[in-house]
Amino acid sequence: MTATESAIRDFLVNEVLYDRDLKDLKPEDPLIARGLLDSLSILKTVTFCEERFGITVPDQDVLPDHFESVRAIAALVDRRRAGG
Amino acid sequence: MGTLLPHLVTESAARFPERPALVMDGRTLSYAGLESLSNRFAGSLAGHGVRPGDRVALWLPRSIESVVALYGVMKAGAAYVPVDPGAPPARLAYIARDCAVSGLVTVAARTAALEETFAAGAPMRAVWLAEEAPVEAPRVAGLPNVTWAEAGAESDAAPGIRALEGDLAYILYTSGSTGEPKGVMLSHRNALAFVEWAGDVFQVTHEDRLANHAPFHFDLSTFDLFAGARAGAAVYPLSPRIASFPAAVARQWCSDRLTVWYATPSTLVLMLTRGGLEDLDLGALRVLLFAGEVFPVKYLRELMRLAPRARYANLYGPTETNVCTWLEVAKPPEDDRPLPIGKACPYDEVLVLDESLKPVPTGAAGELWVRGATVMRGYWGRPERTALALQPIEIAPGVTDLAYRTGDLVRVQGDGNLEFLGRRDHQVKTRGYRVELGEIETVLHRHPAVDEAVVLAIPDDEVTHRLRAVVVTKSGVALDEAALRQHCAESLPRYMVPEAIEFRRQLPRTSSGKVDRRALAQPQTTLNPEPRSSDET
Numbered sequence: 001m002t003a004t005e006s007a008i009r010d011f012l013v014n015e016v017l018y019d020r021d022l023k024d025l026k027p028e029d030p031l032i033a034r035g036l037l038d039s040l041s042i043l044k045t046v047t048f049c050e051e052r053f054g055i056t057v058p059d060q061d062v063l064p065d066h067f068e069s070v071r072a073i074a075a076l077v078d079r080r081r082a083g084g
Numbered sequence: 085m086g087t088l089l090p091h092l093v094t095e096s097a098a099r100f101p102e103r104p105a106l107v108m109d110g111r112t113l114s115y116a117g118l119e120s121l122s123n124r125f126a127g128s129l130a131g132h133g134v135r136p137g138d139r140v141a142l143w144l145p146r147s148i149e150s151v152v153a154l155y156g157v158m159k160a161g162a163a164y165v166p167v168d169p170g171a172p173p174a175r176l177a178y179i180a181r182d183c184a185v186s187g188l189v190t191v192a193a194r195t196a197a198l199e200e201t202f203a204a205g206a207p208m209r210a211v212w213l214a215e216e217a218p219v220e221a222p223r224v225a226g227l228p229n230v231t232w233a234e235a236g237a238e239s240d241a242a243p244g245i246r247a248l249e250g251d252l253a254y255i256l257y258t259s260g261s262t263g264e265p266k267g268v269m270l271s272h273r274n275a276l277a278f279v280e281w282a283g284d285v286f287q288v289t290h291e292d293r294l295a296n297h298a299p300f301h302f303d304l305s306t307f308d309l310f311a312g313a314r315a316g317a318a319v320y321p322l323s324p325r326i327a328s329f330p331a332a333v334a335r336q337w338c339s340d341r342l343t344v345w346y347a348t349p350s351t352l353v354l355m356l357t358r359g360g361l362e363d364l365d366l367g368a369l370r371v372l373l374f375a376g377e378v379f380p381v382k383y384l385r386e387l388m389r390l391a392p393r394a395r396y397a398n399l400y401g402p403t404e405t406n407v408c409t410w411l412e413v414a415k416p417p418e419d420d421r422p423l424p425i426g427k428a429c430p431y432d433e434v435l436v437l438d439e440s441l442k443p444v445p446t447g448a449a450g451e452l453w454v455r456g457a458t459v460m461r462g463y464w465g466r467p468e469r470t471a472l473a474l475q476p477i478e479i480a481p482g483v484t485d486l487a488y489r490t491g492d493l494v495r496v497q498g499d500g501n502l503e504f505l506g507r508r509d510h511q512v513k514t515r516g517y518r519v520e521l522g523e524i525e526t527v528l529h530r531h532p533a534v535d536e537a538v539v540l541a542i543p544d545d546e547v548t549h550r551l552r553a554v555v556v557t558k559s560g561v562a563l564d565e566a567a568l569r570q571h572c573a574e575s576l577p578r579y580m581v582p583e584a585i586e587f588r589r590q591l592p593r594t595s596s597g598k599v600d601r602r603a604l605a606q607p608q609t610t611l612n613p614e615p616r617s618s619d620e621t
Contacts, residue, residue, distance in 0.1 A: 014566045018573035018581055032325055035145060035170060038578055039328040039354060040515070040547065059358045063332050064325050 001027055004053070004074040011048050012070065016041040027071040032064055042067060049073070055080040087249045088272045089310055090158045092279075093119055094242070096316035100290055104318040106148045107293075107340070109325075113148050115316060118155065120240040125156025125212075127238035128230055129187055132210040136161025136245055139255060140187040141208070142300060143167040143176045143194065145324040149214035149232060151309065153189045154300065156235075158272075161245040162186070163252035165267070166300035169324075171577040173201040175265070178575075179257050181207055183267050183464045189214050192221035192229075199224060249273040255464055256301055256403050259519050259580065261509065263526030267464035268403045275306050277431040277457035278406045283311040286371045286395065288344065290316035293368075295337055297322050297347045302516070303403050304375060307346050317344075330359035341368035346399075348516025349379035350547045356383055356390075357546060366391040375399040375407065376516030377548045378422055378504065385416045400425035400504070403518070404460040404473065404488050408432045409502055424501035425494070432456030435477060435487060436496055444496075449505055452494045453477060455487040512541035514549045517579045524551065524572065524580055531571050533557050536591055539582060540605050553582035554591065554604055562587035 001009070005027045013025055017036055031037050037045075045067070046057050057080060066076040093105070097119035105118040113121070134140060140157040142164055144150050157164040165185060167176050176198075180188065189212045190198075199222055206225040213221055213231050221229050253272040257265040288294070294312040296319050298304035312319040320340055326332035334355045337345065345352075352374060355361050369391045379398065388396060401408040411426025428434045436450040437443060444450035455477070462470035477487040493505040510521040521539040528537035536556040541549035557563055565585045572581045592603040 018566070018569045018578075032328075035324065037328050038170065039330065040550075040579075040583070042328050043358075044583075059331050060360050062329060062358065064329055067329075 002074060004077050005070050007052060008045075008049065008073050008077070009070045011052075012045065015048070016044060025070065027074070028069050031069055032067060037067060045073065049077050053077050053081060087276075088158065088247055088251075089253050089275055089279075089313075090122065090155050092310055092313040093122065093155055096290075096313055100316040103290060103316055105313065106151055106321060107318050108146075108148050108321045109323050111148060113152075118152060121152045121236065122155035122159055123240045123242055124238040125153055125235050126159035126243045126245075127241075128212070128235035129156060129160040129162065130243060130245075131238065132187070132228070132230065134160050134162055134186050134209065136247055137251070138162040138186040139165050139183045139252075140189060141165045141167055141176065141180050141185040142189045143169060143171075144190045144214055145169050146296075146299065146321050146327075147214065148321070149216065150189070150300070151319075151321060153212065153214045154309070157187075157189075158253055159243050159245065161243075161247045161251070163254050163269075164300075165255045165257070167257070168301050168577045169299065170579075172574055173197045174575045175577065177201045179265065179267070182257075182265075183255055187212060188224070191215050192219035195221040195224055195229070247272075249276070250461075252461070256303060258403050259511075259517075259523050261511070261520040261522040263523050265523075266466055266469060269461040269464055270406070271461055274406065274458050274460065275310060278429070279306065279310040279314060281429055281431060282307055282407070283314050286311075286344065286373070286397075288312065288315040288317055288371075292317040292343045292370070293340060294319050294344045295322065295342045295346065296320060297327075297333070297345075297351060298516075302376075303406055304346055304348070304516075306406065307373070330354040330357075334359035334361050334364055338364040338366060338368075343368050343370040344373070345369060345371070346373040346375070348376040349374050349383070350377065350515040352387060353380065353383045353546050356386055361387075361390055366394075369394045371395045371397075373397050373399055375401070376518075377513040380545060381417050381420045381423060384413070384423070388413070388416045398423050398426060400502075401454075401458070402488075402490055402492075405432065405454045405456075405490070406458040408454045408456070408458060409434060411501060422504065424497060424503050426501050428454075428456075429458075432458055433479070434502065435479065436494055436502070437477070441475075441477060446496045446498065449493055449495045451508060452490045452492045452502070453487040454490060455479070455485045459486070459488045512549050514541070514551060515547045515579055517577075519551070519580055521551075524553070524576065524582065527572050527575050528553060528555060528568070530575075531563075531568060533559065533563055534568075536599075538591060538599050538601065538604060540601065542605070551580070551582040553585045555585055555587050556589065556591060557587060560589055 097115040101116035104112045105115045106113040184207045188208045202225040210228045249272045255267040260266045296308035396413040398411045399407045409426045435453040474486045476484045478484045494502045524539045535558045538554045540552045544550045592600040594600045
């Protein structure tokens with residue numbers, strides 16, 4: 001697990017997901033397909049990523065493809081950090 | 085016009101057999117297909133012992149199959165009981181037992197979570213798996229699983245069940261202040277009074293394409309599904325995959341050229357502030373309806389600027405009455421005063437009464453009571469609660485009718501429109517959902533380490549309210565905040581779980597000894613602050 005993935009994973013597990021079974025959430029585990037994210041948890045996750053990693057995530061990038069899993073969110077963050 | 089909700093599909097299938105009834109995720113089901121599949125599903129329910137007058141729970145993500153099942157349940161003469169697909173198994177089990185469902189419709193991926201929940205026995209006779217792909221699923225409490233293929237192998241002839249328009253069509257469970265959700269019983273006639281009026285006044289036709297954003301346990305969905313079916317229009321159930329992403333929803337609705345949108349202000353505001361609506365083509369939008377909470381006027385004005393040719397209306401009504409008042413917004417409001425909730429729909433009558441149940445004069449504040457065609461039949465299995473909510477009111481000398489006490493405080497303006505002033509209790513709205521703060525407090529109290537708990541609703545521009553809990557523990561030591569939220573999530577739907585939990589040594593009190601909620605809501609008056617247990621850096 002990369003450092004970005006690990007930070008996002010810990011945030012989701014502690015602040016967003018509220019489910020004991022998710023303590024061992026893996027970076028590739030599906031988030032949307034399991035119905036784990038509602039609109040408020042997505043807003044919170046975007047705010048967390050922006051503050052923690054010093055990036056901005058444009059609204060048009062907040063799409064299901066980028067929130068499929070911890071790995072997908074981390075890829076979005078890394079792309080934004082690289083200026084992409 | 086049919087007298088039962090599923091007749092709306094039957095009649096549209098006769099008039100427009102090949103027109104699309106449901107469109108979702110690139111799949112289309114025609115009216116002929118919906119009629120045939122829902123007849124087969126009804127046959128399967130009956131074959132496993134579901135009888136007219138029974139209840140059948142639906143607990144599954146939105147899909148074309150879930151809508152087929154909903155009509156199938158009603159065609160079998162039963163009432164559908166939609167349970168929030170995001171609710172935990174414990175809440176489903178509570179509801180299933182409370183109204184003694186004889187069937188459960190779900191998907192295979194969810195049955196494993198139910199084995200433990202129903203280990204001690206289940207009220208239903210079978211579990212239906214409403215998904216096209218053949219699947220293996222564990223059995224719940226030893227009950228048979230009925231696959232979609234098995235249900236589809238039944239005869240497609242109409243089930244021939246005679247039911248009455250006063251029979252229950254669906255039961256919607258809402259948050260209960262004493263800690264237990266209560267089931268609002270609604271009949272076919274209740275629903276049709278609203279659906280027929282709304283279909284006519286907003287001129288829904290077979291050429292319309294209706295968004296379906298609200299989940300089925302939320303009564304906004306009754307407009308999308310039933311006004312759509314009545315007109316032979318295409319209904320577009322929103323894919324669960326994109327439902328939480330305002331930008332994705334906005335793109336989908338605009339590219340599908342949907343003509344009628346009905347959603348909560350929270351949904352519409354997020355589409356506006358974070359969905360990029362500005363850059364999309366809203367040219368197809370003909371009617372935009374909203375309900376469930378107050379629409380901040382500055383955002384409504386913005387929306388009306390982006391789609392100036394559409395009709396806009398504010399619909400109001402608790403689940404117990406469906407929509408009972410409405411206000412057409414003909415032009416963008418000039419100032420930021422909150423939008424009125426309008427006047428009574430023609431099938432209902434509104435009464436604004438004082439504490440002694442006497443009408444208040446125009447301009448004075450009072451509580452809103454509603455009587456008429458859409459008023460519920462009562463709360464399932466709770467005659468005392470029903471008697472408090474539905475009371476005989478003398479509406480004219482010698483003329484008395486049961487009216488529903490909304491708990492909403494209103495004022496009649498000079499132009500006859502009702503102005504919403506607030507609640508007389510601790511019920512709040514968040515993302516359009518109605519939440520009793522007392523129900524969340526009851527769940528917090530169930531945690532063995534919690535001594536006192538108060539839940540506050542913090543006003544929020546985008547989602548109406550955010551929920552924050554203040555907790556005093558028995559030991560005086562803060563608990564793990566995430567663990568306490570998990571405790572809540574085991575019995576409450578996600579939107580009722582407080583976003584933040586603050587631990588204090590004691591709660592501020594008023595002079596009468598009650599918890600001072602007003603003081604709690606103001607951070608500067610914090611008493612004995614306890615350090616947060618988080619590892620903030």
